[in-house]
Amino acid sequence: MTEFNTFAAQLLRKPREVSALAPSSPSLCQLMAGQIPHSARRVAEFGPGTGNITREILKLGIAPADLFLYEVNPVFCRMLRERHPDVSVFDEPAEKLASSGPAHVDAVVSGLPLLSMSASQQQAILSAAFSRLGPDGVYIQFTYGLFSPLRKSIAESLGLEFTRSPRVCRNLPPAVVYVFRRKRNWAG
Numbered sequence: 001m002t003e004f005n006t007f008a009a010q011l012l013r014k015p016r017e018v019s020a021l022a023p024s025s026p027s028l029c030q031l032m033a034g035q036i037p038h039s040a041r042r043v044a045e046f047g048p049g050t051g052n053i054t055r056e057i058l059k060l061g062i063a064p065a066d067l068f069l070y071e072v073n074p075v076f077c078r079m080l081r082e083r084h085p086d087v088s089v090f091d092e093p094a095e096k097l098a099s100s101g102p103a104h105v106d107a108v109v110s111g112l113p114l115l116s117m118s119a120s121q122q123q124a125i126l127s128a129a130f131s132r133l134g135p136d137g138v139y140i141q142f143t144y145g146l147f148s149p150l151r152k153s154i155a156e157s158l159g160l161e162f163t164r165s166p167r168v169c170r171n172l173p174p175a176v177v178y179v180f181r182r183k184r185n186w187a188g
């Protein structure tokens with residue numbers, strides 16, 4: 001089965017979880033990976049799906065042993081393990097980064113459908129990510145929506161600010177990339 005067919009089959013089976021018409025395009029994947037700081041060594045990826053952003057992260061020179069994937073779909077997990085045997089694939093929800101993953105990461109790259117998640121799930125995911133990110137760490141997220149995919153109250157509770165990219169039209173549907181980081185003066 002091609003990557004697209006596998007994705008489409010899982011979209012039909014689990015529409016809320018997959019929540020995208022197609023895997024992200026090369027333009028979007030490159031823009032996502034390009035937000036990872038040059039100094040980053042360890043990276044976690046949430047919701048890698050068929051692994052198209054994963055490939056771009058590895059192309060940057062992140063060592064497979066320093067990349068940690070969190071994916072709840074067992075079909076995608078199998079595919080990711082076959083393609084990237086040296087990358088750690090956790091068949092767990094992203095929230096588990098806080099308990100099962102590495103003690104520290106420099107960036108989190110997320111393809112999760114944050115917009116369709118409840119406030120408590122967003123809070124759990126972002127709290128897990130920022131419990132493992134240092135002061136210069138970044139959480140990189142794409143969205144198809146018009147506004148930030150993260151609720152304002154959650155961003156405020158974690159002391160986050162963000163930058164956003166222009167809309168990437170070469171993607172189905174067009175998407176925007178948000179980079180969340182801790183405010184410099186945030187006391188926690």
Ligand SMILES: C[S@@+](CC[C@H](N)C(=O)[O-])C[C@H]1O[C@@H](n2cnc3c(N)ncnc32)[C@H](O)[C@@H]1O
Nearest residue numbers: 020023024047048049070071072073093094111
């Ligand atoms: C919009 S797709 C993105 C796939 C891929 N990153 C891309 O850009 O084409 C969302 C992915 O998030 C996964 N997912 C949904 N909820 C999750 C959760 N709580 N933890 C980890 N993965 C999750 C889905 O199984 C799916 O692979």
